[in-house]
Amino acid sequence: xxxxxxxxxxxxxxxxxxxxxxxxxxxxxxxxxxxxxxxxxxxxxxxxxxxxxxxxxxxxxxxxxxxxxxxxxxxxxxxxxxxxxxxxxxxxxxxxxxxxxxxxxxxxxxxxxxxxxxxxxxxxxxxxxxxxxxxxxxxxxxxxxxxxxxxxxxxxxxxxxxxxxxxxxxxxxxxxxxxxxxxxxxxxxxxxxxxxxxxxxxxxxxxxxxxxxxxxxxxxxxxxxxxxxxxxxxxxxxxxxxxxxxxxxxxxxxxxxxxxxxxxxxxxxxxxxxxxxxxxxxxxxxxxxxxxxxxxxxxxxxxxxxxxxxxxxxxxxxxxxxxxxxxxxxxxxxxxxxxxxxxxxxxxxxxxxxxxxxxxxxxxxxxxxxxxxxxxxxxxxxxxxxxxxxxxxxxxxxxxxxxxxxxxxxxxxxxxxxxxxxxxxxxxxxxxxxxxxxxxxxxxxxxxxxxxxxxxxxxxxxxxxxxxxxxxxxxxxxxxxxxxxxxxxxxx
Ligand code: CS2
Numbered sequence: 001x002x003x004x005x006x007x008x009x010x011x012x013x014x015x016x017x018x019x020x021x022x023x024x025x026x027x028x029x030x031x032x033x034x035x036x037x038x039x040x041x042x043x044x045x046x047x048x049x050x051x052x053x054x055x056x057x058x059x060x061x062x063x064x065x066x067x068x069x070x071x072x073x074x075x076x077x078x079x080x081x082x083x084x085x086x087x088x089x090x091x092x093x094x095x096x097x098x099x100x101x102x103x104x105x106x107x108x109x110x111x112x113x114x115x116x117x118x119x120x121x122x123x124x125x126x127x128x129x130x131x132x133x134x135x136x137x138x139x140x141x142x143x144x145x146x147x148x149x150x151x152x153x154x155x156x157x158x159x160x161x162x163x164x165x166x167x168x169x170x171x172x173x174x175x176x177x178x179x180x181x182x183x184x185x186x187x188x189x190x191x192x193x194x195x196x197x198x199x200x201x202x203x204x205x206x207x208x209x210x211x212x213x214x215x216x217x218x219x220x221x222x223x224x225x226x227x228x229x230x231x232x233x234x235x236x237x238x239x240x241x242x243x244x245x246x247x248x249x250x251x252x253x254x255x256x257x258x259x260x261x262x263x264x265x266x267x268x269x270x271x272x273x274x275x276x277x278x279x280x281x282x283x284x285x286x287x288x289x290x291x292x293x294x295x296x297x298x299x300x301x302x303x304x305x306x307x308x309x310x311x312x313x314x315x316x317x318x319x320x321x322x323x324x325x326x327x328x329x330x331x332x333x334x335x336x337x338x339x340x341x342x343x344x345x346x347x348x349x350x351x352x353x354x355x356x357x358x359x360x361x362x363x364x365x366x367x368x369x370x371x372x373x374x375x376x377x378x379x380x381x382x383x384x385x386x387x388x389x390x391x392x393x394x395x396x397x398x399x400x401x402x403x404x405x406x407x408x409x410x411x412x413x414x415x416x417x418x419x420x421x422x423x424x425x426x427x428x429x430x431x432x433x434x435x436x437x438x439x440x441x442x443x444x445x446x447x448x449x450x451x452x453x454x455x456x457x458x459x460x461x462x463x464x465x466x467x468x469x470x471x472x473x474x475x476x477x478x479x480x481x482x483x484x485x486x487x488x489x490x491x492x
Contacts, residue, residue, distance in 0.1 A: 007256040008099065010081040018253045019085050019097035022051065026083060026101025030060030032280075034119045034173075036166055037132040038065030038073055038106060044086050044238045044263040046129060046190055049287060051102035053280035061280040062104035064119045066169075068132070069110045076259040077106045084259035087249055089371030096265065097253060113163040120173025121180055126277045128173065129188040130200070131234075132166050134385040135429045136191070137203060141385060142459050144199055146206040153207070160213045167203045171211065174204070174227060175219045184226030184276035190234045190269075192305055194297050194389055197229035197272070230272035231293035233300055237366060238263040239374040264372055266362065270296045270351075288353075295351040298393070302343040304363050306390040310339050310407065311367065312379035313414035317421070317484040322375055327368040331491035336364070338491075339407045346397040346405075381427040383415045384434065384451075384458040392452075396461045399468050406475075409468060410487065413475035416447060417484075433457045444480065445473040 006012045010027055033050065035042055042065070050061055065082070067073040077084065082103040089095045109116050120128060134141065138150045146167060147153060156168030163172050170187065177185065189196030204227075208220040241249075241262050250256055269282070273289035290296065308323070314335065315326035326332045340360055350356060391412060395405035419426055420438050428434060434457060437450040448469050452460045460468070478486050 005250065005254065005256045007258070008080045008083050008085065010083065012255065013083060013099065016099055016255060018255075019099050021099050022101035024057035024101065026081070026104075029057055029062040029101060029104050030124060031062040031064045031104045031119070031122070032060045032124055033063045033127040033129060034066065034125050035063050036066045036068075036109075036128070036130045036169060037136065038067055038077075038103070039131065040240060040261045041234075041236070041238045042129075042131045042190070043084060043100070043103070043259070044261045045234055045236045045267060046131075046269065047102050048086050048098070048100060049267065049269055049282050050280050051098075051100040052286065053282050055281045056102060059278075059280065060124060061102070063102050064105045064107060064125075065103050066107045066109050066116060066119075071108055073259070074106050074108050077103065080257065080259060082106060084261065085253065085257045087260065087262045088265040089262065089369070090265045091369050091371040095249075095252070095371070109163065109169065113161075116169065117161060117163055117172050117176050120169065121176025121182055123180065123182040125185060126183070127186045127188060127275075127279065128170065129190055130166060131190045133191060134193055134382055134389075136166055137193070137199070138165050138167065139199065139203055141193065141199075142388060144202055146203045146210075148206070148210050157207065157210050158212050160215070162207075162211070167200070167207045170200070170204055171207050171219065174223050175213075175215060177226070178219055178222040184228070186228045186230065186274075186276045186279070188230065188232050188271065190232055192234070192301060192386070192389070194301060194393070195231045195293065197231040201227075201229040226276060228274050228276040230274040231297070232272070233268075233270040233293055233297045235269070235300055235304070236263055236267040237369075237372060237374055239372050240378065242373065245373070262372060264366055264369055266366055290352070295347075295349040296354070298347060298349075299351060299354065299356070299359065301390050302346060302394045303340055303360065305386070306343055306394055306408075306411070307336055307339050307363060307367070308379045309383070309386060309390055310411045310414070311336060312376040313383075313411065313418045314484065314487065315376045316380060316418050317414060317479070318488070320376060322373045323367050323379065324370040324373070326376065327364075331488045334491045335407070335487070336367070339411070342398070342405060342407045343394050345403065346394040348397060377427070380415075380418065382429065383419075383426075384428050384430040387412060387415060388458050388460060392458075392460045392464065395468055396463050400463050404471075405468060406471065409471035410475045412448075412452065412472045413479055414484075416451065416472075416476055417479040430457050444476040445470070448473045448476065
């Protein structure tokens, strides 16, 4: 049926009556931001907040979105002049739909390296932002080091105009800016990586140290003088839009939109106020500018993201499919409460202006939102990268204080037990190594060591190496011998 409907574009925009339309003329919007990784999350989060900024058009804060290798987003957005709809729902049948015009173009990095480097080094580009997921930085997160041997990084290190890896693209852009005498630029890392701005700066510095170009020293000095890397925290639950969901929404909206994104209504972006040359006048409801991100990011990564991970592995072992579905299982809800208590106890400092009790209630109702279907297997992906920062950090602050971290231990054990189920196909950059570790035999403690030991696949800090890893092995033994119903009984 959607083939008969007109497709969203600048030509058809004036006919849209079922969704709010941009408050400015998208055709005249100039570009001031280049975003690496224009997936659903960016479109529903940073691009939506920038679209709503009152000076988006006057100050030229349009976004050139970059997709790395797949052309899927290009095919979805270019025929629509990069217009797309964000649908937000808080449960029930009510929805709020908005057409956004803040994306001005979509570039395909693999086939358009020159256009990419030109956009990154354009004098009008004042912000370069990234959402490429934890694995997209080609870094060992535990030691915060660039994987100089990874194929894309290695090729970029040998190239005077690097453009294949994310860090190579940034450095290629900086070199172009230095050449053109372009102004400085702010880099915003918008992934769930603690102190992601500091990480990206360190990775760029490491790249420059290994770069074969004779310009490496000159560009390094330009970067230290002209580039800011404030840390940020991003928060909005954005499940991928399923075909069935897209079809139902198309019917309600009355036009075809192949780039539509659905998300929850809640959205928050916290950014350290350290910009090289300005930023959009984002609404204070959307964006908080702060001095130090650390307390914000610890609260969110531990309570929300850690809670998500716990629900995903326990829920999958219990045969469930979505986050809102597991929230209706009474014992899992109680387990989430136990996690929220544990994660709260681990916090060293609370963010200024955040009411923790309200934030906690919000997490529970956001997870229970049945207006969005967030699949547990999506949250379960990339556990080897996600778990140390969400759950390992919680456990290490608790254990350093002499406290226990039982729910953290159970979460890690549930991940391993989920991974070893016969039907599981792990979506994780370390899937091969994890498969080998699972196949190596030797009992639960040995497996836990291969995963989380100091030289393991997802190494945890020294303070967790003894007692805590024993707790993970004990929880794994319980799951192996008595299954997930043992935990259900414990929480009854
Ligand atoms: C989730 C996050 O998939 C996951 O790992 O925990 O994507 C989460 O939905 C976002 O960080 C919410 O801001």
